[in-house]
Amino acid sequence: MPPLLDIQNLTVTFDTDDGPVTAVNQLSLTLEQGQILGLVGESGCGKSVTAMSILRLLPQPSTRITSGKILFHGHDLLQLPTAELQDIRGSRISMIFQEPMTALSPLHRIGNQLVETLQIHRKMPRKQAWPTAAHWLKRVGLPDAEERMYAYPHQLSGGQRQRVMIAMAMMLDPAVLIADEPTTALDVTVQAQIFDLMHEMHKNNTGMLFITHDMGAIWQMCTHVAVMYATEIVETGTVQEIFSNPQHPYTRALLAAIPANTAPGNPLPAIPGAVPSPRNLPKGCHFSDRCPHAFDKCHAQHPDLYPTPCGQSRCFLSEEKT
């Protein structure tokens, strides 16, 4: 069976006043049926740009996808005419964002926004769409769902708005859900409720790409992980394997920096320095400047992805092992 979503050698370039900057470099990822794939990394590593590329949501013409393919059921989404892509957006591949306020129209009632989605994608008559939409609002646990259909987005809390977004995504039963930091702006107790809803979608056979910077959230939600650092993927694997036996020094450092892994009051094993700007990446391995294991080759040559027991790692130390 072909993978649900197959990203091959994706390169995304931003045109800036100071010339072109590569935000995502030769990135390949596959999302198989039944997987929840976590894409984890720090701000600016290119994880959101990758997600936005899938549905071609990046601003034109300042952003260019300079190479690569994104295959969905054998069709390259990057080559698809806009009209055909429109049918896929929302209906086959849904996306939820960090800030639901910006994803909902502030001028329209929640109910109308949900109904419109059903009218467009399911060709459902309004009379039938209204109770269907109300049913889904109830499903995602919004109190007084029927009344809330008449509410405007600003009358709901952040958690409630995210529930509306999830209801909108769930009711079309998409094959793929892309969730870009869906709970970062929410409290932990609300986050736990949203995670439950996403797990429910997963049980209904929706594959997910889950983007976050929180390793704890990856553990809780995902089956597989891809770690990004400075425009590229540095490690992939199953959640179990990445957490118990991380191969890339960056993955190891990210896990070590979580306060829970150090006894209270003791210094945290922080990663020295800062994430390099995509404008000014180190020659050789992008992590070499901050890596405790770096040797001469790391500073001179750029590593490929080498196979590990259940994934890949972009590190010369992993090359030696194979």
Place this chain on the structure above:
Amino acid sequence: MNNALLTVQSLATYFPVKKGIFSRATHDIRAVDQVSFSIEPGEALGLVGESGCGKSPLARTILMLENATQGNMFFEDTDLLSASPAQLRRLRRNMQVVFQDPFASLNPGMTIMELITEGLIVHGLIQRSKRAEVAATLLQEVGLDPDMGNRFPHEFSGGQRQRICIARAISTRPKLLICDEAVSALDVSVQAQIMNLLMKLRQELNLAFLFISHDLGVVSHFCDRIAVMYLGKIVEIGSAHEIMHNPRHPYTKALLDAIPKVGSDKSERLRLPGEIPSAKNPPPGCPFHPRCRFAIDSCRTTPPTLQPCERNTKHQAACHRRDDTLQ
């Protein structure tokens, strides 16, 4: 008086809700409601809770940025609410603050040197001619290049800006540093660096902290004691170890359970239904009872107060069933 650095007694901050063309105050939002605690010299007290529970209004009231509606606050032996402006001015150098957003809290038109020495000059602690020299020392203290004094905030990353905010906060050698979500906006690797810096400074300068965060992991790593807030009230307070390993209030338990912890069992977690109710119209009795699985009749009518748990006066919870073994 005891020897506490900061003592807060039955503090309340209400925000009036105004309605109608005459802007008459119809009722109050009780942002901070009957809060009492103290911080010893050199001690770090963590304050956790969900958004809207009143953490920030409490910090702002202590800093005298909001007017307290009721209660008492003492810094060492000075009554903050009745102190004269001149007294307060002298006190302010002892109480400093670091906010969440380092992009919003640095004036973009000032150089780093001006920013971090402004407090010293306002308080007359150094002469203007010494500025560059003192700034260089401060920058070094927070792990920045001492030659960066002539640059402007926009030239720095988020983590570096937070270091600048910390340099400014410690410049007057305060006794108490209030950190309001100071590491929440930072990436994990940078967050660890800033936490390490705060721990180092705490030791070197014997700083006391009021450390506000929604992240219990960060708070429990940094603090000696933790206070949990819900709807303007402290519902549990105790040593970090007790709160993390022996929580007595169901809300604290739910909060701990909701944190996605690496290596934890993914299925068995206590879910907290619903959301934090509006502070405009808090439920009667215990404010947490509509979401609490353990609520009994008395929870719906009688508001619980902070009481010792298992006779331990240092661990208190505002719950009628705090010592109930059924929980």
